[in-house]
Amino acid sequence: MPFERALKSILRQDPDIIMIGEMRDNETAEIAVKASMTGHLVISTLHTNDAISSVNRLIKMGISPLMVADSLNVVVNQRLVRRLCENCKVEDKASLKILKKDYPEYFKNTDKIFTSKGCEKCNFAGYFGRIPIQEILCFDDNLRRVILSGDEKELDKYKGDKKILKDSFYKIKQGLTDYKEVREVLNGIL
Numbered sequence: 001m002p003f004e005r006a007l008k009s010i011l012r013q014d015p016d017i018i019m020i021g022e023m024r025d026n027e028t029a030e031i032a033v034k035a036s037m038t039g040h041l042v043i044s045t046l047h048t049n050d051a052i053s054s055v056n057r058l059i060k061m062g063i064s065p066l067m068v069a070d071s072l073n074v075v076v077n078q079r080l081v082r083r084l085c086e087n088c089k090v091e092d093k094a095s096l097k098i099l100k101k102d103y104p105e106y107f108k109n110t111d112k113i114f115t116s117k118g119c120e121k122c123n124f125a126g127y128f129g130r131i132p133i134q135e136i137l138c139f140d141d142n143l144r145r146v147i148l149s150g151d152e153k154e155l156d157k158y159k160g161d162k163k164i165l166k167d168s169f170y171k172i173k174q175g176l177t178d179y180k181e182v183r184e185v186l187n188g189i190l
Helices: 003-012 026-037 053-060 065-071 093-102 141-149 152-156 161-173 179-185
Strands: 017-020 041-044 074-084 089-091 114-116 127-138
Touching: 003 017, 003 026, 017 026, 026 041, 026 065, 053 065, 065 141, 074 114, 074 161, 074 179, 093 179, 127 161, 127 179, 141 152, 161 179
Parallel strands: 017 041
Antiparallel strands: 074 127, 089 114
């Protein structure tokens, strides 16, 4: 049974919440958007570089700007970074110096950040597990008007590079991850 037929069959059961693994094609996206407009909570993934790019991606998949504006409520852009091993993390003065110089608005009052050296507990990797760094884009009436206008320059103002940077810097300051890991994951933004 094709995925689209299965999704249509699921909708006939009238579920409150529908989770779609990933929207890759027009038919899946169209069914998901229509379901969300008829009162279903639809949760799905869509591969883009940032949250606002999901708008253009859906439009390029053939979904009308009106349907995109009406159906989206929240988009979360997420990247996973490795979590520092609590057993072997050590102070990272060199990276703090770089961050204070390059991003003083975020690190001027920061006294310590950490990196890891590796130990038996983390199998000498220095990291144990992963945590997300996120950008959350909530759709309001202004953003919906921009989507309907089709103004690309206005839509670009919603790019969330600063938001995901802010979250990653917060997690560095909390000692959850290190500068090296964030720099690697956010290559091109940082």
